[in-house]
Amino acid sequence: xxxxxxxxxxxxxxxxxxxxxxxxxxxxxxxxxxxxxxxxxxxxxxxxxxxxxxxxxxxxxxxxxxxxxxxxxxxxxxxxxxxxxxxxxxxxxxxxxxxxxxxxxxxxxxxxxxxxxxxxxxxxxxxxxxxxxxxxxxxxxxxxxxxxxxxxxxxxxxxxxxxxxxxxxxxxxxxxxxxxxxxxxxxxxxxxxxxxxxxxxxxxxxxxxx
Numbered sequence: 181x182x183x184x185x186x187x188x189x190x191x192x193x194x195x196x197x198x199x200x201x202x203x204x205x206x207x208x209x210x211x212x213x214x215x216x217x218x219x220x221x222x223x224x225x226x227x228x229x230x231x232x233x234x235x236x237x238x239x240x241x242x243x244x245x246x247x248x249x250x251x252x253x254x255x256x257x258x259x260x261x262x263x264x265x266x267x268x269x270x271x272x273x274x275x276x277x278x279x280x281x282x283x284x285x286x287x288x289x290x291x292x293x294x295x296x297x298x299x300x301x302x303x304x305x306x307x308x309x310x311x312x313x314x315x316x317x318x319x320x321x322x323x324x325x326x327x328x329x330x331x332x333x334x335x336x337x338x339x340x341x342x343x344x345x346x347x348x349x350x351x352x353x354x355x356x357x358x359x360x361x362x363x364x365x366x367x368x369x370x371x372x373x374x375x376x377x378x379x380x381x382x383x384x385x386x387x388x389x390x
Contacts (some may be wrong), residue, residue, distance in 0.1 A: 222246030256283035275386025
């Protein structure tokens with residue numbers, strides 16, 4: 181990773197060309213920030229990082245092939261000091277925690293671009309962390325709650341595709357009573373009363389992707 185000089189080099193990673201162009205335009209207006217590369221997915225990001233060694237990586241999470249969380253892990257394996265800022269539309273606390281545990285130094289929402297983006301890049305380059313206030317709030321609120329088990333996540337994923345209990349039981353090789361038991365537990369953990377609410381909350385928190 182580059183540490184000398186006053187200009188911060190940035191690699192932008194997002195599968196949407198217009199988003200990459202918009203972010204690049206914002207950054208290039210700053211004298212102390214230079215965009216040195218753009219990647220369309222996680223695998224390309226890992227390869228470009230190895231070649232360019234930018235000071236900051238701006239990483240989208242949901243991309244085809246290798247997603248953002250896996251790419252963060254792969255980049256941190258190359259360089260444990262790599263500074264990666266997640267830039268995503270998803271405010272879910274579970275998704276954010278996955279990214280932070282993988283090694284992200286910052287977590288920004290695409291709705292909060294421009295000034296916040298510039299300030300966050302400078303903050304993270306300086307060795308500090310930054311977490312969007314909405315995401316930090318959700319993490320704090322849900323920290324004391326019991327997380328869904330892997331099997332419960334399997335069940336809620338099936339519910340999200342519209343499957344009835346009988347279908348879920350067949351797909352997951354469970355009894356219908358077991359599926360009902362998992363659903364009761366899911367409702368309690370997510371503080372909801374029906375299947376639609378459960379899917380909505382699970383998606384908002386980043387437990388499942390729709």
